[in-house]
Amino acid sequence: xxxxxxxxSSPLSFSNDTTIPASTFSSNSFVNVEKGDPVAFGPxxxxxxxxxxxxxxxxxxxxxxxxxxNLCWYMVPPMRDAIxxxxxxxGNVVTKDKFLVLGTGSSQLYQALLYALSPxxxxxxxxxxxxxxxxxSEYKDATDIxxxxxFQWIGDAALYDKDEPYIExxxxxxxxxxxxxxxxxxxxxxxxxxxxxAYYWPQxxxxxxxxxxxxxxxxxxxxxxxxGSRIGWAFVKDxxxxxxxxxxxxxxxIGVSKESQIRAAKMIEVICDGYQNLKSTKSxxxxxxxxxxxMKERWEKFKGAIEQSKIFTLTKYPTSYCHFNKDLSEQYPxxxxxxxMEGIENGESYLEKLKIxxxxxxxxxxxxxYVRVSMIGTNDEFIELCTRLSNAKRE
Amino acid sequence: xxxxxxxxSSPLSFSNDTTIPASTFSSNSFVNVEKGDPVAFGPxxxxxxxxxxxxxxxxxxxxxxxxxxNLCWYMVPPMRDAIxxxxxxxGNVVTKDKFLVLGTGSSQLYQALLYALSPxxxxxxxxxxxxxxxxxSEYKDATDIxxxxxFQWIGDAALYDKDEPYIExxxxxxxxxxxxxxxxxxxxxxxxxxxxxAYYWPQxxxxxxxxxxxxxxxxxxxxxxxxGSRIGWAFVKDxxxxxxxxxxxxxxxIGVSKESQIRAAKMIEVICDGYQNLKSTKSxxxxxxxxxxxMKERWEKFKGAIEQSKIFTLTKYPTSYCHFNKDLSEQYPxxxxxxxMEGIENGESYLEKLKIxxxxxxxxxxxxxYVRVSMIGTNDEFIELCTRLSNAKRE
Numbered sequence: 010x011x012x013x014x015x016x017x018s019s020p021l022s023f024s025n026d027t028t029i030p031a032s033t034f035s036s037n038s039f040v041n042v043e044k045g046d047p048v049a050f051g052p053x054x055x056x057x058x059x060x061x062x063x064x065x066x067x068x069x070x071x072x073x074x075x076x077x078x079n080l081c082w083y084m085v086p087p088m089r090d091a092i093x094x095x096x097x098x099x100g101n102v103v104t105k106d107k108f109l110v111l112g113t114g115s116s117q118l119y120q121a122l123l124y125a126l127s128p129x130x131x132x133x134x135x136x137x138x139x140x141x142x143x144x145x146s147e148y149k150d151a152t153d154i155x156x157x158x159x160f161q162w163i164g165d166a167a168l169y170d171k172d173e174p175y176i177e178x179x180x181x182x183x184x185x186x187x188x189x190x191x192x193x194x195x196x197x198x199x200x201x202x203x204x205x206x207a208y209y210w211p212q213x214x215x216x217x218x219x220x221x222x223x224x225x226x227x228x229x230x231x232x233x234x235x236x237g238s239r240i241g242w243a244f245v246k247d248x249x250x251x252x253x254x255x256x257x258x259x260x261x262x263i264g265v266s267k268e269s270q271i272r273a274a275k276m277i278e279v280i281c282d283g284y285q286n287l288k289s290t291k292s293x294x295x296x297x298x299x300x301x302x303x304m305k306e307r308w309e310k311f312k313g314a315i316e317q318s319k320i321f322t323l324t325k326y327p328t329s330y331c332h333f334n335k336d337l338s339e340q341y342p343x344x345x346x347x348x349x350m351e352g353i354e355n356g357e358s359y360l361e362k363l364k365i366x367x368x369x370x371x372x373x374x375x376x377x378x379y380v381r382v383s384m385i386g387t388n389d390e391f392i393e394l395c396t397r398l399s400n401a402k403r404e
Numbered sequence: 405x406x407x408x409x410x411x412x413s414s415p416l417s418f419s420n421d422t423t424i425p426a427s428t429f430s431s432n433s434f435v436n437v438e439k440g441d442p443v444a445f446g447p448x449x450x451x452x453x454x455x456x457x458x459x460x461x462x463x464x465x466x467x468x469x470x471x472x473x474n475l476c477w478y479m480v481p482p483m484r485d486a487i488x489x490x491x492x493x494x495g496n497v498v499t500k501d502k503f504l505v506l507g508t509g510s511s512q513l514y515q516a517l518l519y520a521l522s523p524x525x526x527x528x529x530x531x532x533x534x535x536x537x538x539x540x541s542e543y544k545d546a547t548d549i550x551x552x553x554x555f556q557w558i559g560d561a562a563l564y565d566k567d568e569p570y571i572e573x574x575x576x577x578x579x580x581x582x583x584x585x586x587x588x589x590x591x592x593x594x595x596x597x598x599x600x601x602a603y604y605w606p607q608x609x610x611x612x613x614x615x616x617x618x619x620x621x622x623x624x625x626x627x628x629x630x631x632g633s634r635i636g637w638a639f640v641k642d643x644x645x646x647x648x649x650x651x652x653x654x655x656x657x658i659g660v661s662k663e664s665q666i667r668a669a670k671m672i673e674v675i676c677d678g679y680q681n682l683k684s685t686k687s688x689x690x691x692x693x694x695x696x697x698x699m700k701e702r703w704e705k706f707k708g709a710i711e712q713s714k715i716f717t718l719t720k721y722p723t724s725y726c727h728f729n730k731d732l733s734e735q736y737p738x739x740x741x742x743x744x745m746e747g748i749e750n751g752e753s754y755l756e757k758l759k760i761x762x763x764x765x766x767x768x769x770x771x772x773x774y775v776r777v778s779m780i781g782t783n784d785e786f787i788e789l790c791t792r793l794s795n796a797k798r799e
Binding site: 044046047048050051052054055057058059060061062063064065066067068069070071072073074075113114116117120124147150151154155156157158159230234235236237238239256257260261262263264265266267268269271272276279 | 439441442443445446447449450452453454455456457458459460461462463464465466467468469470508509511512515519542545546549550551552553554625629630631632633634651652655656657658659660661662663664666667671674
């Protein structure tokens with residue numbers, strides 16, 4: 010594949026060949042692929058912009074309450090219905106016999122869960138929070154920001170050998186490296202597991218089975234790309250855990266934006282309507298089909314650029330059968346996780362010289378040879394990223 | 405005033421006499437005036453429902469970022485502009501030389517402020533958080549929920565005599581009792597003050613001057629009644645405090661709903677347009693004029709009911725000149741704060757027997773003779789509240 014000809018390709022269109030338009034990126038600017046702003050799916054929603062439009066009138070959704078009859082009293086019924094419908098369509102999680110708790114993004118629910126899973130009685134020993142490296146770079150700071158006596162960040166789950174209760178975070182597919190994960194703590198102590206399933210959607214990974222755990226987290230941001238809405242949700246089995254989470258959200262922000270709920274519900278309805286009316290919907294109009302083609306195309310171009318550069322190696326992913334897409338497929342993670350070849354000690358600094366801004370391995374609990382690169386930024390950034398990587402020569 | 409004839413009055417209309425419509429409340433149901441859901445202003449917004457409508461298309465506001473050039477990177481420019489325009493129109497706060505920090509309601513910003521005003525270095529002594537009684541019932545739990553080592557709830561500011569740094573909360577007008585407040589701590593130790601100005605709007609209290617403090621909190625909920633949007637904001641003088649608050653909001657929820665920001669900006673624009681085009685706007689169409697008339701009418705009816713019942717006494721409020729309304733006016737707080745007459749020890753229990761659900765004094769740090777009653781609930785609830793109170797006879 011000749012990456013340098015990307016700039017000649019035609020503008021993105023709703024065809025089976027999700028071609029990538031020309032970049033207008035200035036060669037003097039930094040390519041910022043450090044963050045995970047999921048704007049890659051913007052062009053899809055632009056095509057459906059009117060179909061997805063919401064209207065909210067002056068007197069609508071004024072109350073703190075969304076549904077006083079629901080345990081999660083701030084969640085509006087259309088939001089609840091849309092989330093359940095989406096999981097039913099995708100088949101990625103068992104929702105039966107679970108409590109659905111809505112949050113201001115999954116970040117808020119992460120903290121709600123730490124609160125809910127910690128012992129209620131004050132203790133001198135906070136519960137230990139661990140995750141296998143490389144782990145999501147925000148977990149540590151989000152855990153320790155208020156220096157709680159209830160919980161504390163410890164670090165690598167694989168090294169955990171204390172005989173004390175713990176909470177293990179399992180992000181699968183993982184951020185930053187896209188790998189599929191299971192708990193790794195090897196300790197006789199009592200452990201609770203939070204499954205962060207932010208990336209368990211068909212555009213990123215084959216849906217191999219319906220996940221069924223006690224505590225599972227999802228975010229709207231990485232599902233459809235609407236990060237600005239700050240909508241996340243959790244499925245939890247234990248009503249006492251759900252109640253404590255809802256109490257946290259109450260004290261933290263008195264619920265979740267009703268406008269965001271209405272918007273998220275609408276976007277999800279449009280996605281699900283597409284799959285429900287399969288016969289009348291062109292497959293290139295189906296969100297996850299589009300998303301997967303886009304991610305696949307990006308990954309192919311990116312791999313070509315990495316091979317040409319001979320500076321980095323990439324994580325290898327297995328091929329699995331996707332029950333949603335009904336095909337054998339690789340993974341196309343939202344982030345690429347690069348390891349420098351021998352002789353380069355700091356990937357982030359190295360790429361900084363190429364005017365590529367990334368997030369270095371140390372933020373993820375591993376060494377600086379590793380670096381995370383967003384695959385879900387704007388098209389311009391992505392093309393420029395590939396061009397700069399493929400033109401890079403070993404110093 | 406004969407409160408029992410309320411039911412005969414005509415439906416609420418946009419006239420100078422903001423009459424209160426008949427209640428359809430079932431006599432078997434509880435009247436719930438325990439919470440502060442500000443739905444009283446709903447009928448106003450219903451009249452302007454189309455004028456205030458927002459539309460959001462499928463591809464709009466997808467990013468985490470609202471304005472990458474602003475310190476508060478998740479705030480969209482229309483939100484910032486609307487907040488500044490509103491304060492400029494009302495004249496209730498000095499916004500010059502302050503940093504504007506947006507939050508998911510003022511609840512989130514309260515916690516962001518505790519984090520930002522606490523010492524950055526870990527210490528064995530959390531900073532002490534105090535507020536004069538009666539104080540907002542959620543402060544204590546919101547402060548202590550995560551048992552932070554950075555800060556801890558102490559209680560009554562008037563009793564604070566430790567020689568240790570502290571944060572004093574000054575809510576003015578106060579929730580629950582509507583009084584105007586200033587700091588009361590009498591200690592030589594270093595103190596920081598958070599001014600919670602949630603109710604410093606012309607429908608509740610005369611705007612006597614432009615408040616100018618280092619840290620001031622506002623909420624959209626109590627300003628326009630749109631509690632479901634979860635929008636709050638703070639003006640802070642010190643950039644380091646602002647930066648720490650923004651870091652908290654980042655880790656807590658990665659910003660604030662863009663949909664809510666667009667909605668709040670629109671509502672505020674409609675309010676400000678009304679006052680800007682004064683000549684062409686009927687005064688009964690002006691939000692704060694309407695709001696004040698509604699609150700005044702409710703308070704007059706409520707006082708009549710309380711007088712008739714001979715069970716409670718009410719807080720007395722001074723009359724002041726309002727620079728916004730350009731008249732002498734009483735206060736019409738969002739909550740009524742009742743004290744039981746001699747012989748009744750528990751106001752909440754007493755009212756529970758009348759099928760009126762309230763929040764008792766102990767939640768506010770005082771004794772059970774006191775009780776808080778929402779004045780900003782639905783019209784039906786309010787009428788039924790007055791009817792039940794005026795019919796109540798001393799046992």
